[in-house]
Amino acid sequence: RLQVASAHAVHTSLRNCGDYVDSLPALVEEIPLIGCIPWQTKLIAPRVADVVASLTLDVLEAGHMQHRRVRHILMVARTVPNMLYGLEPGALVIVPGDREDILRACALAERNGSDLAGVLLTGGLQPDEGVHRLCATAFDFGLALLSTPWNTYTTANRVARMDVGLPRNDKARIEHTMEFVASHVDADRLLDNIHVSPEMHLSPAAFRYRLVQQARVAGKTIVLPEGDEPRTLEAACTCHEKGIAKCVLLAKESRVRHLAEARKLTLPADLEIIDPDSIRDRYISPMVALRRHKGLTSQMAEAQLEDNVVLGTMMLAADEVDGLVSGAVHTTANTVRPALQLIKTAPGARLVSSVFFMCLPDQVVVYGDCAINPDPDAEALADIAIQSADSASLFGIEPRVAMLSYSTGDSGKGADVEKVREATRLVREQRPDILVDGPLQYDAAANRDVAKTKAPHSKVAGRATVFVFPDLNTGNTTYKAVQRSAGVISIGPMLQGLKKPVNDLSRGALVDDIVYTIAITALQATQKASG
Structure with missing residues (x-):
């Protein structure tokens, strides 16, 4: 302790x-x-679902109650104009169940991007069915609607007195608490007074802390094509406040300011907002020049540039920004395709691949490729392994690369195993500085006891930090199985092999996920610049 x-x-x-x-x-x-930890409401903010479980509330509409948090309580008795000031992100609005005017106001605020924690109706009263239907869109947006038979005063009192201790299953809050405490601890002084084993793993908290610190030093500019998406806007504000990166939002300024007001965000003075319509024309000719060999005309380029992801990619191609992050509302294909067409692969890279940083309980490991290449041959698999090892090194993870298969060593035969064996040979030949072994089964690569039996002489088995899967079917299935079944946080996919960094988000990404993806992109940009 x-x-x-x-x-x-x-x-x-x-x-x-x-x-x-x-x-x-x-x-x-x-x-x-050693440290001084400031007060932060977010550290004690329970999820709406925690409030429901603790007080045994009735759930009329679940919304996003598993993710949204109660930052403050708004007990309403006033008329709508006199309570609007309290409709902020994280507000739990406690109101008599017959105040349908307040419910409608909360629904409108939600649709405008306020991200309220929820509305708790008291007195056992429920809204008219027609009013309920009128607010349906807000519930789809994530607003939770709860009910209790208690009166308003008793309800507010019980919510205020609720235990706000850290639930064992609230992994997001646990991670945030660890990172927040770590960010206010004098790490150098702490390390001076403890012995750190060379074999000590890089923990998830240490990984993210180091990532943020390195991104600050990098000082890169990242374009966000989804500039008027609420989570993306909040992430951009966070990045500016923490000095992680300078963000460029592609969006109408009026829309961004309206969204910021609804979410009670203060827009940093140096946050750049660019109206896409004001700059599209300047990229038509450069885009035609890049794709003329594919038959692209000015009219076709103009049409494609209506997509802000394509526009942002052209800004990156023109060296006006250092990286791009997208995917909160776009598919992976929407993000990756323009990069493949306009940025293309880096010198020496045969292909573009991807990695996920898997935040296991006691260490961070790298999985590749789990998002891009369906069935790489031996040469492509070797390239993926080399790219993944270099990515691990860039982010402070000592690369020990396991080339995975359904057999270990010489125990298995067949085309699939031979592909992995040949890929391992090619990695050793092309990059003798990389510690690599294969074929290895996953348990032999990850578990020391199993490694002693199956691969006793391997320097990688039982100690692997980079896991290279033989095909996309295996890789994507494994990463999702580990992520969902073990409750592991995964950061990615991070694209590798491009001339300039472009990264994709999950459409279910949280604000912190976007912040760390921006930091990863900024750090990748330093590698491209030095390369």
Whole structure:
């Protein structure tokens, strides 16, 4: 257990103890200030689902109650104009069940991007069926509608007194707490006083902390084609506040400001907002020049540039930004296809591949390729392994590459195993600096006890940090199985092999997911610049 204390505070407390302080001055002066953790409401913000479970509330509409958090309570008795100030992200609105005017106001606020925690109707009263239907879109957007037989005062009192301790299954809040505490601890002083084994794994919290610190140093500019998407806007604001990257939003400024007002966000002064309609024309000729060999005409380019992802990709191709992040509302294909057509592969790369950073309980490992290449041959598989090892190194993970198969060593035969065996040989030949072994079964690659039996002489087995799957079917299935069944956070997919960094988001991405993807993209841009 790390006890964080201020020497000054301890000294002041001891001085108030009178005579006892005389015997302890030397001890007090030697107490180091390792960290000072500021108050943050987010650390104690329960999910709406936690409130429902704790108080046994009735759920009329679930919305996004498994993800949204209660930041503050708004107990309403006033008319609509006098309560609008409280319709902020994270507000749990507690109101008598017959105040349908308040419910309609909350539904409108939700549709305007306010992201309320939910509406809790009291007195056992429920809205008219027609009013309920009128608010249906807000429920689809994520607004939760709850009910209780208690009166409003009793309800507000019980919610306020609810235990806000950290639930064991609230992984997002646990991760945020760890990262927040880590970001306010003097890591250098802490490391000076403890012994760190060379075999110590890079934990998820340490990985994200290092990622943010390195992105700050990089100072890169990242374009966000989905600039008026609520999560993306909040992530951009966070990146500016923390100095992670300078973001460029492709969106109408009026729309962004309206969204920021609804979500109670303060737009940083240096956050750049560009109206796509004002710049599309300037990229028509450059795009035609890049794709003329494919028969692209000016009219075709103009039509394609109506897509903000294509527009952002052209900004990247023109070196006006350092990287691109998209995918909160677009498919992977929408994000990747323009990059393949306009950015193309880096020198020496045979293909574009992807990796996921899998945040296991005690370490971060790399999975590749789980998103792009359906059935790579031996040469392509070797290229994926080399790219994945280099990506691991870039992000502070010592690469020990396991080339995965259904058999280990010489135990299996067949075309699939031979492909992996040949790919392993090619990696060793092309990059003798990379520690690689294969074919290895997953358990032999990941578990030391199994490795002792199946591959006792391998320097990778049981210690692998980079897992290269033989095909997309295996890789995508495995990463999703681990992510969902074990409750593991995965960051990615991060694209590798492009001349310039472009990264895709899951359409279910949370704000923090987008922030870390922006940080990853910024760090990739440093590699491209130095390369």
